[in-house]
Structure formats: C-alpha cells, structure tokens
Amino acid sequence: MGKTLFEKIWDAHVVVEKENSPSLIYIDRHLVHEVTSPQAFDGLRMNNRKVRRPDLTIATMDHNVPTNNRGLPILDQTSSVQIQTLEKNCKDFGIKLFDINSPNQGIVHVIGPQLGITLPGTTIVCGDSHTSTHGAFGALAFGIGTSEVEHVLASQTLWLEKPKPFEIKVEGKRKNPHAVTAKDIILSIIKNIGTSGGNGTVIEYRGEGISDLSMEQRMTICNMSIEGGARAGLIAPDEKTFEYLRGRQYTPKNYEFLVDYWRENLKTDSDAKFEKNYTLHIDNIAPQVSWGTNPGMTIDVTESVPSPEDFAKGDQNQKKGAEKALEYMNIKSGTPITEIKIDRVFIGSCTNARLEDLIEASKVVKDRKVSPNVKAMVVPGSQMVKKQAEELGLDKIFIDANFEWRESGCSMCLGMNPDILSPGERCASTSNRNFEGRQGTGGRTHLVSPVMAAAAAIFGHFVDVREMDLN
Amino acid sequence: MQSFKKIKTIITPLDKVNVDTDQIVPKQFLKLVQKSGFGKFLFYNWRYDDQEQLKSDFVLNEPKYKNSKILVAGDNFGCGSSREHAVWALLDYGFSVVIAPSFADIFYSNCFKNGLLPIVLDEKTIEKLQQEIGDVEVDLENQTIKTNSKTISFDIDSHKKKILLEGLDDIAQTLFYEKKITEFEKQSKTPSVL
Numbered sequence: 001m002g003k004t005l006f007e008k009i010w011d012a013h014v015v016v017e018k019e020n021s022p023s024l025i026y027i028d029r030h031l032v033h034e035v036t037s038p039q040a041f042d043g044l045r046m047n048n049r050k051v052r053r054p055d056l057t058i059a060t061m062d063h064n065v066p067t068n069n070r071g072l073p074i075l076d077q078t079s080s081v082q083i084q085t086l087e088k089n090c091k092d093f094g095i096k097l098f099d100i101n102s103p104n105q106g107i108v109h110v111i112g113p114q115l116g117i118t119l120p121g122t123t124i125v126c127g128d129s130h131t132s133t134h135g136a137f138g139a140l141a142f143g144i145g146t147s148e149v150e151h152v153l154a155s156q157t158l159w160l161e162k163p164k165p166f167e168i169k170v171e172g173k174r175k176n177p178h179a180v181t182a183k184d185i186i187l188s189i190i191k192n193i194g195t196s197g198g199n200g201t202v203i204e205y206r207g208e209g210i211s212d213l214s215m216e217q218r219m220t221i222c223n224m225s226i227e228g229g230a231r232a233g234l235i236a237p238d239e240k241t242f243e244y245l246r247g248r249q250y251t252p253k254n255y256e257f258l259v260d261y262w263r264e265n266l267k268t269d270s271d272a273k274f275e276k277n278y279t280l281h282i283d284n285i286a287p288q289v290s291w292g293t294n295p296g297m298t299i300d301v302t303e304s305v306p307s308p309e310d311f312a313k314g315d316q317n318q319k320k321g322a323e324k325a326l327e328y329m330n331i332k333s334g335t336p337i338t339e340i341k342i343d344r345v346f347i348g349s350c351t352n353a354r355l356e357d358l359i360e361a362s363k364v365v366k367d368r369k370v371s372p373n374v375k376a377m378v379v380p381g382s383q384m385v386k387k388q389a390e391e392l393g394l395d396k397i398f399i400d401a402n403f404e405w406r407e408s409g410c411s412m413c414l415g416m417n418p419d420i421l422s423p424g425e426r427c428a429s430t431s432n433r434n435f436e437g438r439q440g441t442g443g444r445t446h447l448v449s450p451v452m453a454a455a456a457a458i459f460g461h462f463v464d465v466r467e468m469d470l471n
Numbered sequence: 472m473q474s475f476k477k478i479k480t481i482i483t484p485l486d487k488v489n490v491d492t493d494q495i496v497p498k499q500f501l502k503l504v505q506k507s508g509f510g511k512f513l514f515y516n517w518r519y520d521d522q523e524q525l526k527s528d529f530v531l532n533e534p535k536y537k538n539s540k541i542l543v544a545g546d547n548f549g550c551g552s553s554r555e556h557a558v559w560a561l562l563d564y565g566f567s568v569v570i571a572p573s574f575a576d577i578f579y580s581n582c583f584k585n586g587l588l589p590i591v592l593d594e595k596t597i598e599k600l601q602q603e604i605g606d607v608e609v610d611l612e613n614q615t616i617k618t619n620s621k622t623i624s625f626d627i628d629s630h631k632k633k634i635l636l637e638g639l640d641d642i643a644q645t646l647f648y649e650k651k652i653t654e655f656e657k658q659s660k661t662p663s664v665l
Contacts, residue, residue: 261660
C-alpha cells in the first residue's frame with residue numbers, strides 16, 4: 001500500500017522505533033521565541049546540558065514586543081525581562097537570534113518561510129501551536145510545549161505517537177477570489193469539522209481549491225489547522241512552493257538538487273489510505289464571520305447569529321457552550337451579521353499579516369476613511385513585510401484612511417503587548433482565535449479575512465465584500 | 472519530574488466544553504520566566520471579577536472544593552495555545568488529575584512532562600462522576616477510579632503510565648540513544664539553517 005505525504009516525512013525522520021510506543025523523531029528546524037523558552041533553557045542549565053544543534057535552531061522575539069516606539073525602552077518590566085532573557089539564552093547557548101532591531105525580526109511563522117528556513121520535507125517545531133503554518137511548504141510542522149522545547153534543544157529529537165492522516169479535499173473554484181479568501185476556506189472547514197474534528201491527526205489539504213492558492217494563502221490555511229484540533233496541516237509542495245523559496249537568504253546552496261528530490265518524492269501515493277476524509281466545495285462559499293468564542297462558531301456574512309439550539313444540533317454541551325458564548329459576545333440570536341457594529345479592527349497575526357494580505361486589504365481601504373467610531377490598526381507580520389509594503393506605498397493608503405501602521409509582532413492576536421481590547425470592545429480581527437479574553441480581558445473578537453476586516457473598518461459594521469469592487 | 476501513583480479527594484466538576492488554554496491561564500501571566508507560581512492565575516477570568524475579588528458563582532471558588540485534586544471537565548479540554556503554563560497552573564493550584572471525554576493533543580502531551588494525569592472517559596461516565604460528592608480514589612498502577620459505589624477502569628498508554636509512575640526524566644532517557652541520533656544525523660539530507 002502506498003503512503004501519504006505525512007507518512008513519508010514521518011518515516012524519513014524516525015531515529016528509534018519501538019512497538020506500541022512513541023517513536024523518536026528527528027527535528028530539522030527548531031524555532032524559538034521569548035514566551036515559551038525561558039524555562040527550557042533553565043532546565044538545560046540545571047542539568048548541565050548544551051544545545052545539541054544550534055545550527056538548526058533560530059530565535060526571534062515576537063509575542064510580547066511593542067509595535068510602536070521601538071527606539072524607546074520597553075515600559076512593561078516583565079516583557080522586558082523576558083526579552084532580555086531570550087537575548088542572554090541565545091548568547092549563552094550560541095543560537096542565532098533576530099532581535100527587536102533586526103531587519104529579519106517578525107512573527108516566527110512569517111519569517112521562517114520568508115528567510116528560506118522553512119523547507120519541504122523537513123520536520124519543524126516551535127513552542128507555539130501555530131507552527132502548523134509551515135506545513136504549507138510540505139513540511140511536518142507542529143507546536144510543542146516548553147518541556148518539549150527543552151527536549152529538542154538537548155537532543156534535536158522528540159518522542160511522538162504517530163498521528164493519523166486526515167485528508168481534506170477542497171474542490172471547485174471561488175467565483176470572486178478577492179472577496180472569498182483562504183481565510184474563508186479554512187473557517188468554513190473548521191465550522192464543519194468542529195474545533196476537535198482534527199484531534200490526533202495531521203491534515204493534508206488537497207484538491208484544486210488548494211493548488212490554486214498562492215503560497216501565502218496556503219500558509220493561512222495550514223496556520224489554522226490547530227483550530228480544528230489537528231496537530232499539523234500540510235500541503236504537497238509544487239512549482240509554486242519551489243519558486244517561493246528560491247534565492248531567499250537562508251535557502252540552501254544545493255537548492256536545485258533538493259528541488260529535484262522533493263518533486264519526485266514529496267507527494268501522497270495514489271493508493272495511500274487516509275484514516276479520515278472531508279471534502280469542502282468552494283464554488284459558492286461566502287465570506288465567513290465568527291460570532292462566538294471558538295473558531296467553530298462561524299457563519300456566512302449573509303446569515304444571522306444562530307440560536308444555541310440550531311448551533312448545537314441536539315448536543316446539550318454544545319448548546320450550553322453557545323449560550324455562554326452569546327452572553328460573552330453580547331449578541332442576540334437572529335441578529336444579521338451585517339448589523340453587528342464594531343469598535344476596533346486588527347489586521348495582523350501569523351494567520352493574515354503577509355504582503356498579499358496587506359495588498360488585498362489596501363484595495364478596500366484606498367481613497368476611503370475608517371468609520372469615525374472605529375479604531376483600526378495594521379501590524380505587518382515581519383519587518384520585511386513592513387518594508388515591502390512601504391515600497392508599494394501601502395502604508396500611505398492605510399495611514400491616509402486613519403489606520404495605525406505599526407512595527408511587526410504578534411500584537412493584538414493575543415494581547416501580550418500593550419495592543420489590547422478594552423473590556424466590552426468588539427473587534428473585527430484577521431487573527432486565529434476568538435476565545436474569551438484572548439485579545440484583552442472582556443474583549444469580543446470576530447474572526448474574518450483581511451478584506452472583510454478592512455471593509456468593517458470603513459463601514460463600522462460587517463459588510464459582504466463580494467458587493468465591493470476589489471479588482 | 473514528580474511522579475504520580477494514587478490520590479483520594481473529592482472531585483471538582485467543571486461543566487464546560489472546549490476549555491482552552493487561554494482560559495486556563497490568560498496571556499497576561501505568561502511573562503514569567505520560571506515554572507512556579509502559576510496556580511494563582513488558574514482560570515483567572517472565571518475566578519476573579521473586575522475588582523480582582525473572587526466570584527462566588529465559579530465552581531473553584533466554592534469552599535468545599537478547596538482541597539480537591541481531581542478536575543472533571545467537558546470535551547476537548549486544553550485546546551488552543553501550546554502554553555505549558557496551563558499544566559503548571561493546574562498543578563500549582565493543587566490538581567493532580569484532569570478527567571475529560573477528550574483532550575487537545577498538545578495539552579495532553581504536556582501533562583506527562585510534568586506529572587499531571589489526564590484521564591479520558593466517555594461522556595456518560597463523566598456526567599455521573601460529576602454528581603459524585605464523596606471522595607474519589609484515582610489509582611494509576613491499577614488504572615482505576617473508585618467512588619463509594621463503584622469502580623471505573625480507564626485506559627492509558629503503557630509508556631506514558633511508566634513515565635508518570637516513575638517520574639522519569641524524559642531527556643535523560645533520550646540521551647541513552649545518543650549514538651543512534653548521531654548516526655541519523657550522518658545520513659540525513661537536511662541542510663543546516665546557517
């Protein structure tokens with residue numbers, strides 16, 4: 001029987017295999033950031049251990065860095081300590097760090113691909129659940145906890161139980177690909193499979209609806225695999241993948257040799273079996289808006305907020321969850337999505353803060369002004385994205401429309417830096433999680449695509465961007 | 472790592488599904504650079520009101536659950552962020568066991584690195600367990616949960632069971648395979664980053 005792409009990558013990385021036990025898997029790339037690593041480095045010190053492969057390890061600071069006034073000292077003392085701790089740890093253990101002043105600084109999942117550190121067929125880990133993003137390049141990439149960060153630092157391996165392969169086919173063509181985006185595809189998938197639908201699996205996204213996407217759009221898809229519960233999500237590499245990585249700063253010297261190998265080997269065999277399958281047809285899907293407190297609580301922009309009964313489909317626990325969500329979000333069942341007024345707009349995060357996202361959002365914003373009741377900000381995913389956007393004049397378009405234009409970082413996706421919602425504020429956000437308090441205690445998050453967020457900023461409420469001219 | 476063998480306390484019923492790690496320990500508390508002291512931040516936004524006063528309507532704040540070491544929750548516990556701080560907070564607060572119909576993958580794996588025992592039981596059994604008011608004994612060696620009236624058995628992977636029972640240091644175990652790792656590296660085609 002043939003193998004899936006995931007199984008091929010897995011098999012190529014097994015160092016030790018034992019029956020009915022986890023396997024020891026080799027890790028090719030380890031990305032490190034300031035929040036989930038300090039305790040791991042402490043553990044190494046306590047046991048007198050070194051980093052086995054500093055040359056396979058890269059660090060940056062993204063989660064709690066301020067996105068303005070970078071020239072000034074960081075006001076939040078605890079953030080400042082965490083950042084200094086990462087600097088010290090990288091220095092002590094010989095790890096390459098892109099610090100706050102580096103032109104390569106940015107959200108770890110944005111800079112990995114941009115710098116050519118992310119490669120097809122590799123295993124990539126990071127102490128962050130959105131590591132699944134790198135799967136867009138045909139890598140097996142997943143988030144780990146701090147103990148596992150320490151384990152990888154010490155041994156360059158991890159003990160893992162083999163997840164099950166899950167095929168998600170995306171079939172058809174979007175009628176308006178500027179208005180209906182990769183974000184709408186992945187939100188539709190999560191809405192259908194549920195937030196635990198992918199537990200214990202690695203998803204392979206396949207089909208015309210996936211191969212049609214650009215690399216940056218594929219990253220948006222893989223990024224949110226974890227929101228469907230999957231350990232990782234990946235897409236077989238193709239010519240778009242190889243072209244994207246060609247000539248980047250850290251692309252290996254023998255790149256063309258590697259490409260030939262990847263082209264032959266990194267695909268699922270035609271007779272391979274998946275343990276689970278789901279198909280989404282995208283010909284007629286609408287822009288998506290989340291209404292509740294997990295990403296599965298999402299509907300079409302043309303619909304109204306569902307009742308807990310309709311959402312739960314007979315599941316009492318889901319019904320209770322939906323009631324709680326409506327209360328937290330302070331919205332009533334039956335409210336048309338387009339009537340929901342918003343206070344804040346956040347265009348950013350490892351899901352949607354790449355150059356294409358900003359280009360698409362700028363088309364909505366150009367020659368318009370942010371609604372007087374809305375405070376809107378753009379936080380580019382990396383300093384490199386920021387620079388490229390500025391070269392295209394996107395910063396001017398956003399600033400002229402009264403958006404704030406910031407330095408790169410995770411920012412309001414999780415509100416570890418000063419970019420947070422105030423209690424009760426309602427935000428149209430291009431990020432990945434609408435959990436209670438995620439963007440600020442008492443804050444209310446609606447997940448949308450960059451064009452939907454930009455349009456919400458202009459109109460002060462959600463609108464169906466298919467009705468706008470985005471070409 | 473601390474080991475886990477057996478405990479006997481009342482259970483704390485947390486009647487919620489999809490409890491995410493942002494709820495278990497909110498992000499404003501992730502800036503500490505040590506592993507200790509996270510217990511006071513556990514379920515922070517559910518335990519405390521705007522004035523930082525304990526909310527009387529949240530189950531953990533009921534005095535009778537003060538010494539409980541067993542949390543019983545709904546489906547997909549620990550979803551979302553990979554933050555191990557969630558496990559550190561549960562342990563530091565006093566919990567040693569979390570029982571749920573299912574766990575998110577990263578959270579589940581984080582438990583075993585710290586000596587927290589996650590137990591998967593079906594929803595019906597959990598519903599009944601949540602009604603249990605007396606002491607409940609969780610015995611990892613025998614894989615049983617004993618209430619006043621009955622004994623429930625649970626499944627756990629034998630490798631994971633051993634790790635918890637013996638409180639094994641994962642990294643020390645792995646470094647026994649140093650030679651194999653080196654051999655693997657010699658034949659690996661993956662280029663260095665730099």
